[in-house]
Amino acid sequence: METRVEPRLLKGFRDFLPEEAARRSAMLATIVRAFESCGFSPLSTPAIEYADILLGKYGDEGDKLLYRFQDNGGRDVALRYDLTVPLARVMAQYRDLPKPFRRYQVGTVWRAEKPAHGRFREFTQCDADIVGTSSPLADADCIAAVAMALKGLGVERFKVRVGHRAVLNGVLAAAGVTDPAAQVETLRAIDKIDKIGEAAVLDLLSELPGVGREAGGRVLAALKGDAAPAGDGAGDGAAEAAAGRAHLDAVMAAVRAMGCGDVAAVDLTIARGLDYYTGTVFETTLLDLPGIGSVASGGRYDGLLTMFGVPAIPAVGISIGVDRLLAALGELNQLPAAHAGPAAVVCILGQAGMEKGLALLAAIRAAGVAAEAAPDPDARLKKQMEHAVRRGARFAVLVGEAEVASGTAAVKDLAGGTQESIELGRVPGFLAGRARG
Amino acid sequence: METRVEPRLLKGFRDFLPEEAARRSAMLATIVRAFESCGFSPLSTPAIEYADILLGKYGDEGDKLLYRFQDNGGRDVALRYDLTVPLARVMAQYRDLPKPFRRYQVGTVWRAEKPAHGRFREFTQCDADIVGTSSPLADADCIAAVAMALKGLGVERFKVRVGHRAVLNGVLAAAGVTDPAAQVETLRAIDKIDKIGEAAVLDLLSELPGVGREAGGRVLAALKGDAAPAGDGAGDGAAEAAAGRAHLDAVMAAVRAMGCGDVAAVDLTIARGLDYYTGTVFETTLLDLPGIGSVASGGRYDGLLTMFGVPAIPAVGISIGVDRLLAALGELNQLPAAHAGPAAVVCILGQAGMEKGLALLAAIRAAGVAAEAAPDPDARLKKQMEHAVRRGARFAVLVGEAEVASGTAAVKDLAGGTQESIELGRVPGFLAGRARG
Numbered sequence: 001m002e003t004r005v006e007p008r009l010l011k012g013f014r015d016f017l018p019e020e021a022a023r024r025s026a027m028l029a030t031i032v033r034a035f036e037s038c039g040f041s042p043l044s045t046p047a048i049e050y051a052d053i054l055l056g057k058y059g060d061e062g063d064k065l066l067y068r069f070q071d072n073g074g075r076d077v078a079l080r081y082d083l084t085v086p087l088a089r090v091m092a093q094y095r096d097l098p099k100p101f102r103r104y105q106v107g108t109v110w111r112a113e114k115p116a117h118g119r120f121r122e123f124t125q126c127d128a129d130i131v132g133t134s135s136p137l138a139d140a141d142c143i144a145a146v147a148m149a150l151k152g153l154g155v156e157r158f159k160v161r162v163g164h165r166a167v168l169n170g171v172l173a174a175a176g177v178t179d180p181a182a183q184v185e186t187l188r189a190i191d192k193i194d195k196i197g198e199a200a201v202l203d204l205l206s207e208l209p210g211v212g213r214e215a216g217g218r219v220l221a222a223l224k225g226d227a228a229p230a231g232d233g234a235g236d237g238a239a240e241a242a243a244g245r246a247h248l249d250a251v252m253a254a255v256r257a258m259g260c261g262d263v264a265a266v267d268l269t270i271a272r273g274l275d276y277y278t279g280t281v282f283e284t285t286l287l288d289l290p291g292i293g294s295v296a297s298g299g300r301y302d303g304l305l306t307m308f309g310v311p312a313i314p315a316v317g318i319s320i321g322v323d324r325l326l327a328a329l330g331e332l333n334q335l336p337a338a339h340a341g342p343a344a345v346v347c348i349l350g351q352a353g354m355e356k357g358l359a360l361l362a363a364i365r366a367a368g369v370a371a372e373a374a375p376d377p378d379a380r381l382k383k384q385m386e387h388a389v390r391r392g393a394r395f396a397v398l399v400g401e402a403e404v405a406s407g408t409a410a411v412k413d414l415a416g417g418t419q420e421s422i423e424l425g426r427v428p429g430f431l432a433g434r435a436r437g
Numbered sequence: 438m439e440t441r442v443e444p445r446l447l448k449g450f451r452d453f454l455p456e457e458a459a460r461r462s463a464m465l466a467t468i469v470r471a472f473e474s475c476g477f478s479p480l481s482t483p484a485i486e487y488a489d490i491l492l493g494k495y496g497d498e499g500d501k502l503l504y505r506f507q508d509n510g511g512r513d514v515a516l517r518y519d520l521t522v523p524l525a526r527v528m529a530q531y532r533d534l535p536k537p538f539r540r541y542q543v544g545t546v547w548r549a550e551k552p553a554h555g556r557f558r559e560f561t562q563c564d565a566d567i568v569g570t571s572s573p574l575a576d577a578d579c580i581a582a583v584a585m586a587l588k589g590l591g592v593e594r595f596k597v598r599v600g601h602r603a604v605l606n607g608v609l610a611a612a613g614v615t616d617p618a619a620q621v622e623t624l625r626a627i628d629k630i631d632k633i634g635e636a637a638v639l640d641l642l643s644e645l646p647g648v649g650r651e652a653g654g655r656v657l658a659a660l661k662g663d664a665a666p667a668g669d670g671a672g673d674g675a676a677e678a679a680a681g682r683a684h685l686d687a688v689m690a691a692v693r694a695m696g697c698g699d700v701a702a703v704d705l706t707i708a709r710g711l712d713y714y715t716g717t718v719f720e721t722t723l724l725d726l727p728g729i730g731s732v733a734s735g736g737r738y739d740g741l742l743t744m745f746g747v748p749a750i751p752a753v754g755i756s757i758g759v760d761r762l763l764a765a766l767g768e769l770n771q772l773p774a775a776h777a778g779p780a781a782v783v784c785i786l787g788q789a790g791m792e793k794g795l796a797l798l799a800a801i802r803a804a805g806v807a808a809e810a811a812p813d814p815d816a817r818l819k820k821q822m823e824h825a826v827r828r829g830a831r832f833a834v835l836v837g838e839a840e841v842a843s844g845t846a847a848v849k850d851l852a853g854g855t856q857e858s859i860e861l862g863r864v865p866g867f868l869a870g871r872a873r874g
Contacts (some may be wrong), residue, residue: 004744004745004746005489005490005744005745005746006745006746007490007526007527007529007530007745007746007747008487008490008530009483009486009530010483010485010486010487010508010512010514013483013485014483015480015481015482015483015527015530015531016479016480016481016482017480017527017531017534018478018479018480018540021478021479021480021481022478022479024481025479036807037802037803037805037806037807037808038802038807038808038809039778039779039807039808039809039828041455041458041459041777041778042453042455042458042459042462042777043452043453043454043455043458044452044453044458044461045452045453046446046447046450046451046452046559047484047516047545047547047559048447048450048504048547048559049446049447050445050447052442053442053444053445064509067485067508067509069506069507070506071447071504071549072501072504072549073549075447077447079484089444090444090452090454092444093444093445093446093452094452094454097454098827098828100812102809103455108484108545110484110485112508112509112510122483122484122485133812133813135812135813137795137810137812137814138812140795141809141810144799144802148802148803253791254791254795257791257792257794257795257796257799258795258796258798258799259796259799260799307441307442308441308442308443308444309441309442309443309444310444340478340479341476341478342476354690354691354694355694357694358574358577358691358694358695359694359695359696361695362581362694362695362696362697365474365475365581365585366474366585368474369474370473370474370475370476371474371475371476372475372476372539372578373574373578375537375570375572375574375575376570376572377574390535391476391535
């Protein structure tokens with residue numbers, strides 16, 4: 001116990017001090033409320049999994065980013081990288097879970113990335129997924145849940161962009177890009193549209209073997225707007241493309257029926273990186289901050305469970321990047337209103353006020369008003385009031401000898417500057433009423 | 438992506454499926470509400486710390502239980518073992534935090550213990566601490582916060598037992614046990630009173646060098662009841678014992694003034710293991726389940742910050758063992774009421790009901806009622822109703838061709854068995870009213 005240790009944090013890790021922690025809690029509570037309203041139920045899985053559960057699910061790059069180590073029993077384990085693969089593990093492990101299984105999970109995930117502005121090694125994800133149905137209503141519900149969460153947070157100007165792997169492949173084939181390697185390179189180029197613009201992407205496509213300027217132009221033209229052709233019924237993948245288009249149309253019809261038509265739009269240029277997406281893909285842009293990237297992403301991953309030796313089960317989900325969204329709300333001056341301190345501080349003036357003051361404190365708390373006593377009852381009133389102000393309390397409640405004698409407390413509104421003498425028994429109700437108002 | 442992996446959990450780690458996760462959430466929400474009412478603010482710290490931050494704080498045994506590993510950059514790191522040492526690190530790192538600093542933290546902690554019934558390697562702690570004041574009001578507030586949390590959970594029959602290190606040492610000295618090694622062994626024996634009984638403890642004390650049956654009997658007699666003598670003013674530690682007794686008396690007076698006199702009692706036999714406690718110590722017993730051990734423990738640890746090269750700062754806190762408490766509530770049939778599924782399932786009968794049905798679903802959700810559509814609109818009504826029942830929904834809301842034509846929905850109360858036809862626009866309000874009622 002004698003060593004002196006420098007108090008410090010690992011890079012890419014963060015403390016959230018009370019004001020920030022309170023804002024994060026308020027934000028998560030709003031998201032959870034939206035997810036629960038949309039019929040999602042909570043699930044919780046461990047932070048640590050056997051390494052083989054996670055390996056190979058995120059590509060070679062992802063494997064390298066795992067926090068992987070041997071535990072004290074020599075087992076090869078890793079901290080979870082996201083909440084989707086643990087969900088797949090749960091579905092494969094508890095085969096008799098009733099389906100469709102609709103779950104949300106709020107959880108910390110770890111990635112050994114190079115820390116940078118807005119990129120952390122420990123961060124929070126907030127996922128909603130539906131496993132066990134290929135119904136387009138499930139895709140639509142993921143979009144509706146995120147839309148409800150964002151609107152609940154006061155964000156109105158956003159767009160959930162909806163793409164589809166098979167439809168995109170159909171567009172490529174119809175435009176004459178049929179070589180699989182060329183298709184992959186084309187998707188990679190298209191993924192840069194937001195960053196470098198359409199003209200630069202066309203230049204890239206012009207240089208690609210198996211594509212060229214002409215086919216590249218046809219691809220870009222076809223990707224504009226909602227009415228992208230699904231391919232002309234010929235060649236490999238045309239049936240998949242047509243089925244994909246029908247699914248996408250049904251998703252968008254459901255989204256419109258649920259009143260989210262204004263915040264969702266088809267955008268086939270979305271080509272999400274992760275290998276496991278097999279159908280629709282989602283990205284969510286804040287219209288006033290397009291540069292920060294997607295704040296809620298996901299899609300269909302009908303094949304993920306097969307990795308656990310289970311027959312394919314259709315699944316779709318969406319994940320809110322809590323840290324990115326919170327940073328964005330900060331930039332937009334739309335941070336959730338949250339106060340980390342008490343609403344009322346009881347100032348007990350000397351031993352005379354102690355008993356009545358503490359009884360009053362307990363009654364105020366029981367009325368649902370966050371309250372504390374100023375720490376030192378022997379301190380002068382001025383010092384106790386300073387404590388109340390420093391804690392950001394709206395009310396100071398004074399209980400001294402005079403108040404005890406008259407059975408009252410002096411309630412000072414620190415915002416308004418007014419003060420009134422209120423009968424002790426009526427103080428809790430008074431404060432509860434004001435706190436709500 | 439081709440390897441077949443057996444889906445499985447590490448021993449000592451748990452999945453919480455929806456019903457259990459919902460109960461845990463409800464319980465944590467109640468505890469957090471109590472802590473916030475008592476003027477505690479949220480703090481969040483990382484799961485991973487530099488190993489030297491945690492090492493040496495929990496004794497040699499604790500060091501061995503750390504999940505410690507090298508990260509990808511070769512840094513010596515460990516998963517947090519509790520939430521108290523990270524708090525001490527925060528206080529030492531951000532020296533200008535206003536004091537007293539009152540924080541709560543709900544967080545996962547990891548200990549590589551041998552898994553057993555009720556003992557896990559990953560579990561949740563829920564702590565409330567006050568740093569920066571030695572006021573007995575702070576000790577009392579920790580007790581009041583836990584009492585409010587337990588009462589909020591419907592637990593009435595519990596006792597927070599309050600001991601004090603220095604007072605106990607004074608009792609030992611007054612009884613004639615003055616040799617430090619003999620004092621330590623005596624405390625160790627006393628700690629077993631709950632398990633083996635007073636007579637067996639006296640036998641142990643009789644055998645101890647520096648104690649013996651006579652002094653042992655005086656110790657046990659002195660520990661009975663609240664009126665334990667603080668020592669007779671002579672010898673080492675008598676002043677500390679007297680100061681400790683004054684502090685303990687003031688804590689109990691404040692606890693009584695806050696209306697918690699019935700659930701708190703002095704019990705000097707509490708001798709908590711962790712090295713860092715320096716004054717009051719708390720343990721909380723459920724009177725109907727004394728065998729499960731303490732569900733909320735803590736105490737004063739005025740010396741902890743000195744390990745980070747910071748002058749001693751007084752601190753006191755209490756920690757609720759969420760898993761143990763939840764298991765106990767289960768045994769007592771007092772689990773928090775929580776439902777993991779939707780309150781209403783909208784059954785859309787064919788394409789005719791699709792648009793109106795989804796619009797109604799959105800309106801029901803907007804009214805704050807958790808709702809989902811039955812997954813397959815083309816399924817027969819019977820199958821959709823079965824889905825509603827399986828999901829534990831209280832209401833099934835039917836929207837088919839006839840309902841669309843009449844602008845109504847058929848709302849079936851699955852508990853009561855009644856069904857009524859309600860105008861579409863009035864359904865959300867109807868359900869919200871019933872869900873609250």
